[in-house]
Amino acid sequence: MQIQTMETGAIYEGDNLEIMSKFPDKSVDLIYADPPFYSGKPYEVIWEDAPEKRAFEDRWSGGIQHYVSWMEPRLTECRRILKDTGSMFLHCDTHANAYLRILMNKIFGGSRMINEIIWCYETGGRATKFYPSKHDTIFWYSKTKDYNFYYDQVAIPRDTSTMHEGIYTDENGKKYQRNIKNGKEYRYYLDKGTLPNDWWTDIQALNPSAKERLGYPTQKPVALLERIIKTASKKEDIILDPFCGCGTTLVASQKLHRKWIGIDISATACKLMQKRLKKDFSITAQLVRGEVDMKYIKKLAPFEFQNWVVVDKFSGTVSRTKSGDMGIDGTTAQVNGGYPIQVKQSEDIGRNVIDNFETAIRRMRKSKGYIVAYSFGKGAVEEVARVKNQEGLEIILRTAQELLDGKVE
Numbered sequence: 001m002q003i004q005t006m007e008t009g010a011i012y013e014g015d016n017l018e019i020m021s022k023f024p025d026k027s028v029d030l031i032y033a034d035p036p037f038y039s040g041k042p043y044e045v046i047w048e049d050a051p052e053k054r055a056f057e058d059r060w061s062g063g064i065q066h067y068v069s070w071m072e073p074r075l076t077e078c079r080r081i082l083k084d085t086g087s088m089f090l091h092c093d094t095h096a097n098a099y100l101r102i103l104m105n106k107i108f109g110g111s112r113m114i115n116e117i118i119w120c121y122e123t124g125g126r127a128t129k130f131y132p133s134k135h136d137t138i139f140w141y142s143k144t145k146d147y148n149f150y151y152d153q154v155a156i157p158r159d160t161s162t163m164h165e166g167i168y169t170d171e172n173g174k175k176y177q178r179n180i181k182n183g184k185e186y187r188y189y190l191d192k193g194t195l196p197n198d199w200w201t202d203i204q205a206l207n208p209s210a211k212e213r214l215g216y217p218t219q220k221p222v223a224l225l226e227r228i229i230k231t232a233s234k235k236e237d238i239i240l241d242p243f244c245g246c247g248t249t250l251v252a253s254q255k256l257h258r259k260w261i262g263i264d265i266s267a268t269a270c271k272l273m274q275k276r277l278k279k280d281f282s283i284t285a286q287l288v289r290g291e292v293d294m295k296y297i298k299k300l301a302p303f304e305f306q307n308w309v310v311v312d313k314f315s316g317t318v319s320r321t322k323s324g325d326m327g328i329d330g331t332t333a334q335v336n337g338g339y340p341i342q343v344k345q346s347e348d349i350g351r352n353v354i355d356n357f358e359t360a361i362r363r364m365r366k367s368k369g370y371i372v373a374y375s376f377g378k379g380a381v382e383e384v385a386r387v388k389n390q391e392g393l394e395i396i397l398r399t400a401q402e403l404l405d406g407k408v409e
């Protein structure tokens with residue numbers, strides 16, 4: 001579907017750069033972004049209890065500069081669509097936070113950094129040769145100096161039970177403490193509560209047995225998002241998460257009666273979010289897909305490409321394992337013959353791939369199968385013709401472009 005407008009209560013599947021570019025200026029109150037980190041390692045994701053392991057691409061082959069130039073247009077779009085009273089919270093860890101802070105200063109202006117929030121937690125492993133790294137950084141930037149901040153929503157009630165001295169009562173009977181500076185009195189009313197510092201130790205990361213845990217490797221706790229959302233938005237405000245993962249921001253927004261928009265490039269993550277919102281709130285979130293063309297397809301992570309081909313296009317089943325060593329990525333639906341499908345994210349597939357596939361489909365006792373790739377070489381096409389004529393095996397070669405054009409079986 002072509003994205004024309006910005007809808008709330010919707011999950012957008014696609015590249016956030018392309019999707020945000022369709023959103024109007026000054027339309028969002030708060031953005032929380034938790035982009036893939038510059039960690040230099042792939043995550044292994046185990047989706048819920050399913051035994052399938054999926055690679056979560058978090059690698060930047062071009063190094064940190066590549067990452068920074070990838071982030072820059074996305075953060076620029078974030079600033080454009082924020083209202084003048086709006087705020088952005090950018091969640092980073094130590095791998096990229098120095099670079100992202102400089103980038104945010106460039107885009108928002110250094111004076112727009114309101115806080116560098118340090119979120120401390122105790123979960124995860126313990127280092128033995130250096131201090132265990134147990135915090136993330138969340139940069140809070142506002143679009144202008146007239147940003148919204150909701151003190152009362154985030155203040156922590158004071159424990160007045162042990163306060164006996166230095167308490168005053170004003171003309172209305174309200175109790176306060178005071179500070180006198182340069183002859184001027186500053187009053188701190190006890191019923192107003194006090195703000196947490198810019199380092200947060202009272203929100204734990206999700207431990208392996210946490211109830212809200214969904215198996216998503218970088219899932220953040222709902223409580224963290226609740227505090228962020230309460231900091232700079234009120235009921236009915238619009239919250240956007242352009243790297244939405246398993247939808248923690250959407251869940252926290254829904255709980256707090258905000259309007260929300262989620263974006264994620266992973267079809268699998270979008271489906272998981274839909275399921276989560278259904279389970280927690282019985283709502284069916286609208287799923288809006290960004291433009292799906294070859295540019296989009298070529299950017300998909302391997303397991304996303306596999307899902308797109310096998311599930312979306314063939315309505316088949318993805319292989320849990322690679323069927324031994326046979327390299328089979330999925331099968332068409334049983335009603336359609338349960339034929340093997342092999343998926344290759346490359347151009348100019350050669351004859352050797354066809355040879356291996358022939359062996360695999362024979363072992364599966366099938367007479368037909370599909371190979372999907374970006375393009376096929378002459379050797380592959382000739383070998384397919386040969387096995388059909390001489391051995392009665394039907395191997396169908398489909399390019400990703402053909403699948404996009406609706407030519408599948």
Ligand SMILES: C[S@@+](CC[C@H](N)C(=O)[O-])C[C@H]1O[C@@H](n2cnc3c(N)ncnc32)[C@H](O)[C@@H]1O
Nearest residue numbers: 015016034218219220243245246248264265266
């Ligand atoms: C660190 S995770 C977010 C986790 C999330 N905060 C949560 O609590 O579940 C980053 C997410 O960004 C998504 N992503 C990566 N590149 C993207 C892009 N260009 N557009 C939209 N989403 C993207 C990934 O699919 C991944 O789900």
